[in-house]
Amino acid sequence: MTDVPTLPETHSGIPVYLLDKARATKAAVYQLKDNAGADTNIPRRRAVPALPVGVTTEAFKTAMDDLRGQLGSEHVEVVDQALKDGWYMEHPNTHDMMTILDDEEFVASAVVYPGSTEDVQAVVRWANKHLIPIFPISMGRNLGYGGAAPRVRGSVVVDLGRRMRKILDISADDFTCLVEPGVSFYALHDEIQARGLGDELWVDVPDLGGGSVIGNTVDRGVGYTPYGDHWATHSGLEVVLPTGEVVRTGMGALPGNNTWQAFPYGFGPFSDGIFSQSNFGIVTKMGITLMPNPGGHESFLYTFQKEEDLAQLIEIIRPLRIRNILENVAQLRHVTQAVAVRGYPRSKYYEPVDGLVPEDIIHEAAATFPAGDHTWAYYGTAYGPPEARAPKLAAIDAAFRKIPGCQKVDTSTFPADEYFWSRDKIASGTPDLHELRWCQWVPNGSHIAFSPVSPIRGADASTLYELARKRHAEHGIDFFPAFCVGLREMHLIVEIVFDRTSASKKAAALACLRDMVDDAAALGYGEYRTHLVLMDQVAGTYSWNGNSLMKMHETLKDALDPNGILAPGRCGIWPAQYRGRGWEMTRESGEKSEGASVGGRSEK
Structure with a gap:
């Protein structure tokens, strides 16, 4: 059994102060797997890679070659091997390690690792060109809610965590920070300590600190200090839209602004909410407020x-x-x-x-x-x-x-x-x-x-x-x-x-x-x-006034994502190309994640 990865050697590692606890936890997890005879390598039973409906093997190969040419071969991985569940600190970014369905349902066809906002733009434009669905994750530790798995089988997972992991700013004057998706609560806490600011600044953390600050906040996760509502304490987003354009919300839309993390609203409609629990954009930077040490x-x-x-x-x-x-x-x-x-x-x-x-x-x-x-x-x-x-x-x-x-x-x-x-x-x-x-x-x-x-x-x-x-x-x-x-x-x-x-x-x-x-x-x-x-199912319960809320979400989805490439189905929001084609999962659907076609293309 390999040792536990640590910070700062890897963005998804454990802080050194928790290393002994992490080693003991890993040993206990693997002991229970061994006792039950579970293999941590899960053999594939269906054709690999898992291609999206309507995408042929030839089209997928051509698309992958194009993507490698743009981002470099070392930043593109095709998922054609056995699946490995791992554990919390060494989790997969290809599937749900805690799957409630068959192992082959929510599986990525490939994983791509952008290193910048410009790289994310390139991936989004690539997806539009080849009509291949993409599924962005920050670090993939949304365990209990699907982990890193894509809703549409065969999507290309866009792993923002491995290379986009900068803490861009920590301000001890206004108690704010600006981070990229690969910054975990562990990493932000460690960096505050390393800068000698631990006696001044607190990070509100969830039950486990390995998740992304951005990922947890955008999914409206919570912590346990008075700053526990993470979405309420964010201020400022940079977002790549499904067509490849980049926007900054709030004060960030003002060139040369100096209050992006201090005042969340800016001028005009407050648009941040449409990027929370949605599939309307990919958040590449986010500001969040930090809690002042209350004195004990x-x-x-x-x-x-x-x-x-x-x-x-x-x-x-x-x-x-x-x-x-x-x-x-x-x-x-x-x-x-x-x-x-x-x-x-x-x-x-x-x-x-x-x-x-x-x-x-x-x-x-x-x-x-x-x-x-x-x-x-x-x-x-x-x-x-x-x-x-x-x-x-x-x-x-x-x-x-x-x-x-x-x-x-x-x-x-x-x-x-x-x-x-x-x-x-x-x-x-x-x-x-x-x-x-x-x-x-x-x-x-x-x-x-x-x-x-x-x-x-x-x-x-x-x-x-x-x-x-x-x-x-x-x-x-x-x-x-x-x-x-x-x-x-x-x-x-x-x-x-x-x-x-x-x-x-x-x-x-x-x-x-x-x-x-x-x-x-x-x-x-x-x-x-x-x-x-x-x-x-959950989206369907919010059905007041003839499902008017979902109708509005679908209108936004179709306007922002005309090709329906960004995380189709996330939070129950399906683009026009998927609607009415059997993609919605219910008890009655037999718990199958795939529909029959996309935009008129027949099932492969």
Whole structure:
């Protein structure tokens, strides 16, 4: 087994301070693969490379020769070998390493590595010339939502991360930075430390720091400081449009401007939103605001004993969160996830491979851990110097203790590797590598997420919780719910963990997820983000007024991308050449990703 790649030797590496943790995580992942007999090299069963519908072998070869001539042979790779899943720090850019479908569904035909905005323009113009779909990724770590896989099989993946990885600016005066797609949260944090700015500037980071700052933000990912809404803290985009032109949004449209990262709006319509969760352009530069060091922080952990405490707890959280007494995007996690995140397989606690782990066994396991037995755990952080934190912490304590059995856990005795300290690091701007340990719950562990948004109300929390629990029980899947509470809304994030080598486990996970999406939509709850497989279904739930929103998206798509080459189908937005030709994926479609034709061209 090779060693873990590190920064700065490679753009996608781990910081040195996390190297030992990464080595241990990798060893655990591969041990579980070996125990299940899983081969990390997945043989191809269909013709290689996977060509897009309507593109002949001869046309593809001619197009690849043209692309090599423009970018250099060393920057173009045809995907004609066995697929390798790898793991989080050595993930593929050719397919979804956590696939919920057949291995051959979402597979790239080739990968190209542009080194500049001009290179991206060249690739886009090449795609228009040869009518080959392209699928841009920043670094391909959007795990649980499709990873690096293209929605249209046989697309050419445009990997922006390998060569476009510059941190173009970090300003300690206005607390901003300007980055390219290959800059991870790990890399940005390391660079701030290297410049001696770590005592001044914080990076808001998600649960895992290996993803691209641009990729996470454009897909509207979140972190866990008061700057947790990443899209809300971005300022300024450089975008290559699907026809090859380049635009800069906001103040960036003014030549010689000096406020691109300080003021996001500029003059006229605010167009940034159409480049978020869309296929209307390729973001090659982005500004984002950094959090000033608040002068200290103090993380805390409260546990609550009863499942039925949920509604009252959410009612207590709402006013505290809206008033910013609870300051960060904190997490309310269920005990099953608390057991799983320790990184042990479920067989350690319960030997049968099918069916749910009984609740009493989960509680028995939790009772042996430092936080003790509980049903709900609230991880939060207060910010500022001690005298500023004290009144907020007192108010939180008084409010939470209204729930019988509430415990404020003394974390001072926790060992250094306890999960609490990972949440403490993340809530104070230091990226970590701990969260995916719950994937080790099953052999060949993979995950896919159910993530509806609701008001911060006890009734809504209970409704969504019961909806998801019921469907998990029907499909025989252990239930891992967590509520992430924003200022006026909350996300229920349910991670479905499954064995990616088991057809039956994958089918159960996908059926459960499709059921929950429909159940939630019927009650007025929509997904904020979803996997490639679910994009058509989720987009279809936003159907008010005769699908008027999608009609507007399609109008924009056809105007900006007349040849339909840029990420067709992403977020359910199909160009005219694909509509009505069987490309939309639903339960009824048989979970096949390909339609019959493109723009009248017959299937190959």
